[in-house]
Amino acid sequence: MSGRSLSLYAVLYLTFIYAPILLLPVFSFNDNIFVTFPLKGFTTDWYAEMVANVPLGKALRSSLLIVGPVALISTGLGLMAALALGRSPIRFKAAILGLLMVPLVVPTLVLGVSLLTLLRGVLGVQLSLATVAAGHVLLCLPYSVVILLARLDGFDRSLEEASLDLGQSAFATFRRITLPLMMPAIVASLLLCSVVSFDEFLLAFFLSGADATLPLYIWGSLRFPAKLPSTLALGTCLLVFSICIVVLAEWVRRRGAPGSTAATGL
Amino acid sequence: MNGIPANMIEITGLTKAFGSFTAIDNLTLGIAKGEFFALLGASGSGKTTLLRLLGGFEFPNAGRIVIDGQDVTDQRPNQRPTNTVFQSYALFPHLTLAENVGYGLLNLRLPKAEFAARIEDALSRVRLSGFGARFPHMVSGGQRQRVALARALICKPKVLLLDEPLGALDKRLREEMHLELREIQRAAGITFVLVTHDQEEAMSLADRIAIMARGRLLQVDTPRALYEAPNSREVAEFISNVNLLDGTCLRQDGPDAVIAVNGVGQFIACTDGAALPEGTRVTLAIRPEKARFSARTDQGANQLAGVMRTATYAGDRSHAMIEVPGLDRPFLITTPNRDRNMSDQDAPGTPVTITWDRTAAAILRD
Numbered sequence: 001m002s003g004r005s006l007s008l009y010a011v012l013y014l015t016f017i018y019a020p021i022l023l024l025p026v027f028s029f030n031d032n033i034f035v036t037f038p039l040k041g042f043t044t045d046w047y048a049e050m051v052a053n054v055p056l057g058k059a060l061r062s063s064l065l066i067v068g069p070v071a072l073i074s075t076g077l078g079l080m081a082a083l084a085l086g087r088s089p090i091r092f093k094a095a096i097l098g099l100l101m102v103p104l105v106v107p108t109l110v111l112g113v114s115l116l117t118l119l120r121g122v123l124g125v126q127l128s129l130a131t132v133a134a135g136h137v138l139l140c141l142p143y144s145v146v147i148l149l150a151r152l153d154g155f156d157r158s159l160e161e162a163s164l165d166l167g168q169s170a171f172a173t174f175r176r177i178t179l180p181l182m183m184p185a186i187v188a189s190l191l192l193c194s195v196v197s198f199d200e201f202l203l204a205f206f207l208s209g210a211d212a213t214l215p216l217y218i219w220g221s222l223r224f225p226a227k228l229p230s231t232l233a234l235g236t237c238l239l240v241f242s243i244c245i246v247v248l249a250e251w252v253r254r255r256g257a258p259g260s261t262a263a264t265g266l
Numbered sequence: 267m268n269g270i271p272a273n274m275i276e277i278t279g280l281t282k283a284f285g286s287f288t289a290i291d292n293l294t295l296g297i298a299k300g301e302f303f304a305l306l307g308a309s310g311s312g313k314t315t316l317l318r319l320l321g322g323f324e325f326p327n328a329g330r331i332v333i334d335g336q337d338v339t340d341q342r343p344n345q346r347p348t349n350t351v352f353q354s355y356a357l358f359p360h361l362t363l364a365e366n367v368g369y370g371l372l373n374l375r376l377p378k379a380e381f382a383a384r385i386e387d388a389l390s391r392v393r394l395s396g397f398g399a400r401f402p403h404m405v406s407g408g409q410r411q412r413v414a415l416a417r418a419l420i421c422k423p424k425v426l427l428l429d430e431p432l433g434a435l436d437k438r439l440r441e442e443m444h445l446e447l448r449e450i451q452r453a454a455g456i457t458f459v460l461v462t463h464d465q466e467e468a469m470s471l472a473d474r475i476a477i478m479a480r481g482r483l484l485q486v487d488t489p490r491a492l493y494e495a496p497n498s499r500e501v502a503e504f505i506s507n508v509n510l511l512d513g514t515c516l517r518q519d520g521p522d523a524v525i526a527v528n529g530v531g532q533f534i535a536c537t538d539g540a541a542l543p544e545g546t547r548v549t550l551a552i553r554p555e556k557a558r559f560s561a562r563t564d565q566g567a568n569q570l571a572g573v574m575r576t577a578t579y580a581g582d583r584s585h586a587m588i589e590v591p592g593l594d595r596p597f598l599i600t601t602p603n604r605d606r607n608m609s610d611q612d613a614p615g616t617p618v619t620i621t622w623d624r625t626a627a628a629i630l631r632d
Contacts, residue, residue, distance in 0.1 A: 161323050162356040164343040166370035167421065180360045 024239060028232040033225065046233040053230060059217030063198055066133040066213070071193040074137050078144025078189060079182070085145075086152035087160075097145070104142045111138070112206035119207065127209035135203035140193040147192065151185035152178075184252050191249045195242065272335065274299040274425060274457040275320070280329030282315055282481075289315040290326070291481035297459065297474075302451050304460045304468035307478035308504075314429060316478070317461045321350045321427050334424050349418040350427040353434075355410045357402040363413050364389070364398030370421040388416040391450075408439045412446075419454065426451075428460045432467065444470055465505055469493070477501050493553070495538065498632045502551045509557070509597050510630075511550040515542045522624055525550055529592035533568040535627040542629065549630040554600040556626035559588060559618045566621030572597060577612035579603075588618060 031041035050056060081100060085093050103111065115135050119125045159181070163173040179186075201215040208216060218234065221227040273296035282290040289312045297303045305313040318324045320331060322343035331339045338346050349370070357366050368385040376384070389395055392412035402410055411431060418426055428447075432440045448471060451458050462468050468475045469489040477484040477492065485492060485501045496502035499510060513527040522534045523542045527550070535550060542548070559572075572590040583603055587596040597620055 156354050156356060158352045158354055158356040159358060161321075161343065162350070162352060162358070162417075163369070165321060165323075165348075165350045166417070167344045167373050168369075169344060177358060 021239065024232055025236045028229065028236045030229070033229060046229040049230040050233045050237075055212075056214075056217055056221075056230075056234065059212045059214045062129055062211045063214040066129050066136065067194045067197050070133050070136040070140060070197040071190045073133075074140035074144045074193040075148075075186060075189045077137070078141055078148050079186065081141075081145050082148035082152050083178075086149055097149075100145050101142045103138055108139070108202040111135070112203050115203070116206045127207055129208065129211050129213075131207040131209070132204050132213060133197075135207045136193075136197040136200055139200065139203060140196050143192050143196060144189040147189045148182065148185050151182055155181050187252045188249050191245055191252075195245060272299070273297055274301070274334055275459070276330075276332040277316075277320075278330050278332075280316075280319065280326050280331065282312075282319060282324060282326045288481050290319065293329070293481065293483060295476065295483060295486065297457060300455050300457055302448070302458045302460070302471055302473045304462060304472035304475045305478055306462060306465055306468045306475050306504075308463060311478040312481035313461045313463075313478045315481075317350075317427050317429055317459060320425070320459060321348055322346050347424040348427055349421055349423040349425075350429065351411075351414045351418045351431045353429045353431065355402075355414040355431075357410055357413055357417075359402055361401075362398060363394065363400050363402065363405070366402065366413055367398075367417045367420055369417060384420065388420045389413075391419075392416045392446075407434055408443070411435060411443065415447075415450070419450070419456070422454075423456060425457045425459060428458060430462055431460070432462075433464075440467070447471060477504055479504075495628050496551065496630065499549055499551075499630055502549075502628070502630060507554050507598050507600075509550075509552040509554065509595075511552070511593070513548055513550060515544055515546040515548055517544055518542055523548075523629065525629070527592075530590070531570065533627065534624045535568075535629050536625045537629060540629075542631075546631060549632070551628040551630050552622055552626060554585070554598040555583075555602075557597070557599050557620055557622040558601065559586060559599050559620045561616055561618055563619055567624040568622050568627070570597070570620040572618055572620055574612065574614055574616045574618055576614060584612070586612065588620060590620070 026039070028046055029042055029044065030039045031043040031045070032039070081096075084090055085097055090096070112135070115131075115138075119127065119131055125131060159177055160173050163177045164170070168176060199215065200213075201219065204213045204216055205219075212220065218231055221231055275295075275297040277293060277295045277297075280290050280293045281288070291312075293312075293316070305316060307313045315324060319326055320333075322338070322341055322345070326339065329339075330337060333347055336347075338348075343350075357363075358369065361369070364382075364385050367388050368381060371381060371384060385398065386395065389398055392415055394409060394412055394416070397405060397409065397413075402413070405413070411434075414431070431447075432443050435443060444467065447458075460468070460471060472489060474486060474488055475492055476486040479500065484504075485497045487495075492501065492505055496505065496508075502508045502510065511525075511527045511530065511533070513525040513533070516524040516526050516532065518524075518537070518541070519534065521536055521539070523537045524532055524534050525548060526532050533550060559574075563569075570590055572588040575587045575589045575596055577587075578585045581603070584601050586599045586601065588599060590597050599620065
């Protein structure tokens with residue numbers, strides 16, 4: 001292929017990916033209740049409407065309420081699993097890692113139905129944000145393990161041996177050496193789990209009780225055309241927020257790369 | 267103990283297996299106080315495993331390790347009076363050089379001023395004063411090496427374990443570090459155990475060297491004894507080049523033995539006082555620098571006729587490979603270049619006579 005057709009391919013590719021996303025901010029400022037061209041005029045009304053929307057605020061709060069615990073619990077469990085797989089002399093490591101990765105390959109739909117059956121049918125648990133959070137932990141755990149294990153495999157094991165050799169106990173070695181060196185991966189895992197949980201629809205759909213999460217609210221509001229523009233405004237806010245998160249995560253990851261200055265803020 | 271000072275390290279019957287692979291095979295060894303001891307062997311010989319067993323990073327399947335009279339076999343690295351300089355240096359990348367060096371002092375909970383003073387003292391000892399605030403990636407390989415040394419020595423260990431510490435440095439830096447290591451070892455009076463695959467390094471640093479292969483010790487001796495009086499073909503061949511002639515002892519003649527080498531001739535060699543019964547199968551080991559050759563017939567205790575195959579000039583010396591009828595490998599001779607003029611006997615195809623003295627060849631009995 002010549003250079004020109006490669007460039008054309010690249011342009012088409014990028015357009016395919018980004019054009020739909022870029023339509024979001026464009027229509028969120030368009031002074032028309034119907035999402036069609038031509039654009040009519042500039043307005044920030046939809047943003048005002050979004051802020052004034054009480055159920056939306058409630059859904060956002062519900063989502064934010066579970067994001068923190070989900071990220072912390074997934075990363076905590078992931079760290080323990082990664083340490084067990086990467087540092088302890090347990091057997092069947094490949095099999096254990098494979099089992100931990102199962103939520104990645106089982107369709108979320110199947111996961112949702114089986115969790116609903118388990119929680120309602122077998123255990124008789126009342127559905128709530130807590131059940132959504134539990135489902136999200138299940139979904140986030142494989143991501144967390146993969147990120148943390150990669151970092152653990154990536155640094156010289158003799159660093160930990162040197163710490164033991166210099167008189168520190170196994171726990172002090174974990175606190176002074178392993179944890180600081182893992183910190184970039186821990187931050188990355190927290191951010192990724194937050195994004196996964198914030199964005200997740202299917203499990204939330206199956207497992208939520210009276211309180212809707214933000215994706216559930218957005219899906220519900222699409223049935224009412226009048227609400228569409230303020231949903232676009234909301235989408236634009238989320239878009240800006242996600243870009244910030246991705247940039248932040250990448251920045252943290254690069255700071256932690258080998259050969260860079262201090263891997264952590266110690 | 268017969269008046270001999272007690273050993274710093276006593277290893278008895280040590281065995282370590284990884285799955286079906288026996289890395290250390292029923293090994294017994296004593297290392298004296300203040301000795302600079304080198305473990306020399308090819309990769310896979312078990313030398314690094316032995317060092318890791320001494321440091322407490324691996325635990326043996328059988329056998330005991332006693333350091334300074336204390337059984338440390340089941341002790342973890344942080345309980346042992348040993349410190350290690352790792353092959354990769356293992357400097358903590360998120361800590362400054364000063365924090366790295368001071369890491370071993372953390373448990374002592376020293377007053378701030380004394381803590382800082384001891385770090386500065388340790389850094390100045392390895393000529394790195396003023397580098398304390400830098401991070402490991404900001405200094406050169408040689409400097410990192412010295413930080414690793416300072417960090418390991420600050421706890422004043424009874425035994426310092428060094429795992430190929432100079433492997434990553436270039437030749438000149440390595441030679442500088444040799445001198446420094448010896449000086450530090452003498453000044454501190456600490457027992458050093460060095461793992462290396464570089465025999466020159468082992469020779470120039472160690473008081474004694476253990477040659478390892480297949481998890482066993484082939485020979486433990488001074489560098490001179492290993493080189494001049496190896497106890498087996500394997501050791502003779504591992505340490506530098508050697509010419510080996512298989513033969514049988516014909517008779518003993520005073521301090522010498524007469525050795526018949528099949529199809530080549532008879533040679534006399536000093537037995538170093540050992541009794542050599544008639545008919546013993548032996549190998550004559552002649553180091554390349556201990557024989558000489560000439561285009562003329564030479565006067566010497568032992569003579570061998572051959573034909574020059576190749577001569578290689580190497581600056582301070584030249585290496586000759588001489589074809590000898592009856593030997594399956596060419597005879598190697600190294601000659602110091604005492605004269606600037608090239609010798610005419612180096613041309614391939616020139617018939618030459620090889621000679622060596624009766625004290626030049628070692629008699630191997632294996």
